[in-house]
Amino acid sequence: MSRLSDTSSFTASLPPVVLEVGELFNAAGHDLSLVGGPVRDLFLGRVSPDLDFTTDADPDQTVAVIKGWADAYWEIGRAFGTIGLRRMGYQIEITTYRAEAYDPGSRNPTVAFGTSLEDDLLRRDFTINAMALRLPSLELVDPFGGVRDLHGGFLRTPGTPSSSFSDDPLRMMRAARFVSQLGVSVAPEVSEAMTDMAGRISIISAERVRDELVKLLRGRAPDAGMDLMVATGLADHVLPEVAALRLETDEHHRHKDVYQHSLTVLRQACELETGEDGPVPGPDVVLRLAALLHDIGKPATRKFEPGGAVTFRHHDTVGAKLAAKRLRALRFDNDTVKAVARLVELHMRFYGYGEAGWSDSAVRRYVSDAGPLLERLHRLTRSDVTTRNRRKAERLAFAYDDLEARISALAEQEELASIRPDLDGEQIMALLGISPGPVVGRAYRFLLEERMEHGPLSHAEAETMLRSWWREQPESKESTQ
Structure with missing residues (x-):
């Protein structure tokens, strides 16, 4: 300031x-x-x-x-x-x-x-x-x-906080927004009133709540603004899935604090945004929402295994569904809902790359599944590394550097961003002598899988593979009877 x-x-x-x-x-x-x-x-x-x-x-x-x-x-x-x-x-x-x-x-x-x-x-x-x-x-x-x-650097109200927030409950979220935007702190009496009156936010329309949340996320310290919302109970009514991340840690601390981890990921994602000419110009609300929500599937999937290990199997797919449901309830547009949910679903895909390595086909699938979200996925995945173990952090960073290098190399050879089968729908129908319908879609997906697995094929090779596939289909056998 x-x-x-x-x-x-x-x-x-x-x-x-x-x-x-x-x-x-x-x-x-x-x-x-x-x-x-x-x-x-x-x-x-x-x-x-x-x-x-x-x-x-x-x-x-x-x-x-x-x-x-x-x-x-x-x-x-x-x-x-x-x-x-x-x-x-x-x-x-x-x-x-x-x-x-x-x-x-x-x-x-x-x-x-x-x-x-x-x-x-x-x-x-x-x-x-x-x-x-x-x-x-x-x-x-x-x-x-x-x-x-x-x-x-204090946020106070002209009159009593309870009177101000009663007049317009959205002001409680606005307080969190100013914490994010201006780096101020709320006065103790303001925090107390927010806590006592958090439930009043429920009378505000979802659209107004969404707009205030977006402004908070676009601030320079969205993690601080969100932390205030959670601490005062506002998040229980606006983003209950985030508030639920405050899981009780087991007595032996076998898993990290998921809530604090999520705030750290949000902060680190902001730091990886680019300037206006870069691939992810900041502030990027989609990336920031994905960073905040990426682990919201963990409370529903937490399991204590024999021996004390803690697992969160499939928290990525569960979290994607929860993120989409919450964002729809807040009246976010469909493009934002789909993008954030997809990033949450994909945020674990990278793990294991450093240990086992991936084939070229696996790299192609990673790029294809991310689609236009690839640059955001790069940043979300890197931000998700919050370990204090320096060697582990360096190993993961090196592995992702290697993955990005392989993506770049394959992209130069194969135009990864626009991977398509080697034959289009018209060519498939002409070759097989079939009309538009579900069979064409199945043939298209087969060729896409082959393209992912083997890379670009010549026209003749693609035709040979398609004919071989067609001979095994029930529709082909019916047409010859």
Whole structure:
């Protein structure tokens, strides 16, 4: 976190559009203040592309001021007192002073317009977001010590935490998100209220919970944000499978702490993401979800064997199903659900390579099964090594280096990323004299297996193999009777 200073050191970095809109409202006889995240970000040495303002003007009055000045405006949020607009490339929201609260069983806020800036700041989530910059005077309004808390790295609420979280239970997840994004810690009273009120998150729609979770995962320390969710009980309602990873270790400590291991894998996966031009640009939500969820099948598959050994057989396939079910419940899109579940399913595939070695056909299958997820799978598998045994870690790293080298070598020869049978569907039907149907699919899969096993075949070799296979099929024998 950058060192804080007085307002004169950062107001010069304000986008001109901020002062411009301030002058417009002032000329129209209305108060206007830059508020919330954009003010906080000024203290952190960054300018937000999205600018939030609050005003004593009602939505009709706001439209009257900005109409003709804004490049475009929209009124989707009018019911909440918000008018959105675009100007000079900036997304701007201007909201009438307000207060909002949730009824005990409601998923949506009820809105009442307020009458003062200070009252508006009181209803905001945290003190670091309850600061405002009056326009056009540039007076900093900080009635709840937001600068102090930002400097100290603490997350506090303007009023009592219980009142804040009762008004909007999603603020509890937002606290975990800010831990991830900003590196702050929650104040003890905030943590206590989150723990006492964790169950209130259940009234929030799955879509809003998902969006907040994604923001947390995209932060610079998602493991810390997730740890807060687990510690306070929020994860019991949002990601219970992660909370369940806190398995009791046996008295002889024959298996590692699965929960702490998963947080470490998440952190290490973040470190392996690439820049914008790389194969896995960070922050990559799919990779981070897979890292967090990769072992969620372990609680259901844990077994104590005779002699005290602990096993988790098939936890990868069980975990893949659990991950897909949970992500669907959180309303993630189908592509994300399938990608994360597939990575969880494949994350154990590499183990054993270092001891037994793989044939070229096994390497081809590894690449083919990963498909477009291969680069993420590389990073997930490497991140999954959290052993403190230096020799074991080095041995696994060397083995995976070798596997990646073999993949690269085979890719140059065979275009592994797009492995197909040596004959396509049309050629199969022409050669066998059959019509479209299930038999064509079986023949296609047979040729794909042969391609995996033996590498590229010539057209003549593929035809010979297909004819040999066809002679053993019941449909071939029926056609000759």
